[in-house]
Amino acid sequence: MTIAAHPLVARAQELADRLLAPQAALVDRSEVPASHLQAIRRSGLLGVSAPRAYGGAGAPDPVAREIQEILAGACCSTWFVQTQHHTPVRMLAKTELPVRERLLGPLATGGLLAGIAYAHVRAFPRVLVRATADQDGWRFDGTVPWYTGWGLNDVLLLAGVTDSDEIVFAFAEAREQPGLRASEPMRLAALTAARTVSLELTGLWLPEESVALHTPREKFALVDLPRSTNASPAVFGVAYAAVRVLEENGEAGTAQELRGLVDEVRRQAYELAEHPVAHERVEERLALKKRSYDLMRAATTAAVVAGGGRTMDVDHPAQRLFREGMFLLVQGQTSVVRRAHLDALAC
Known part of the structure; x- marks a missing residue:
């Protein structure tokens, strides 16, 4: 089965197309509604990485990354609330402490967020x-x-x-x-x-x-390193959303070129994310993370430029994606990531 054919990926795409993307501008001006999160709870997406024995899907990481891309590109605010959920689920799946039996099932099935x-x-x-x-x-x-x-x-x-x-x-x-x-x-x-x-x-x-x-603390820092140095699926999700805005504005050539560049960096970043030793090749991870930022910034800027003055309307997706991209530049940022990014920008 291809990643795109996985039932949870299809469910995420349906949710994005039917609910999240059409209401993204409204959510951006107000707050993430409980109904959005209730739909995600019912969808099974919260248990994508949870063990099957606890009601989860036990899906591989590429499926989880694809889902996060889709949700972030549709409504970054909703994505950001639900993405917090997956770290506790993964931690509980690895622990042998009593809290696992109390919480992992409800978290895997969406009973708790x-x-x-x-x-x-x-x-x-x-x-x-x-x-x-x-x-x-x-x-x-x-x-x-x-x-x-x-x-x-x-x-x-x-x-x-x-x-x-x-x-x-x-x-x-x-x-x-x-x-x-x-x-x-x-x-x-x-x-x-x-x-x-x-x-x-x-x-x-x-x-x-x-x-x-x-x-x-030293052990946690080692385990935490790939979380902060790997390129985020949300960055690719927002970049692809901006490319789609470009296409809708008739800029097919620019959109095609940017999509190809994003595709290649995404491929490299995800291959490295699958490296068997998660805390190795940090410099390569940081370089790809910085490149993903560059392309997201280029795509969101291009969407604003293509839309002209219309993009200053708060309901226009280009300016919302531009601001969401700004947020992702600092989301989960550590001193190591900040230094590497600033050094690259100064070159």
Whole structure:
């Protein structure tokens, strides 16, 4: 079976064409509706990478990447909320701790939607959230600068750093409670609709049975490296969406040339993503990531130029894709990625 013929890929494309893309401009001006996420829950897409034994599809990574491309190109705000879900699912699939039996099934089948609150651990040696052993559980104190999907997610995966530089990952209900308070949703240049907030933690206590992973910080940094250095499927999704806007504006020649360039970088990036040692060939990964950014920026800029003054209308897809591309330049950014990108731009 080809990737395009996989039932979940076909389901994602149908959802994108029928629901997400037609309403993307409206969502961009407001917020991701619960109905969008309910449709994704029912579709089975949330369990694409989850084990079959827990109700998931157990699909290979190329299928998961294709789905993320499709969703990001259709409505980047909706994509950004649901993409948070897949990291907790993958973590639970690998753990042997009791929380697996409690949460993996509901997350795999869409009964629960998860968000993530752990990007701040990449700021080490700055510790933004401290985890402290407390009775039969853990106390979390500090600030989570970014948490997406507030009011839309059911549970969140929170991380804190201990005094011994171990990272503790634990699940909490995604709601205000003693020790957890959310800011008002942030107004951003793009993806305001995804309901991103900051979280203030003042002694949030979570029981040991909510913990999904204890890991040394150095080990986490190694595992996390490919997440930040590989090219994102969302970047390709937005680039292809911009190419389609070009085609609709009668710029078939420019569109064809850009599509060919994106196709080639995508092929190389995904081949490297399948490399058996995920933390090797970092320089190549970064080079392809930077090239994917360049092509996304070229495609979204071309869509704006081709549309002329009409693209300044907030409902025009070209300017929305341009802003979404700007967001993806910094989404999940680490100091390593930032330095490599800035050095390349200065050449």
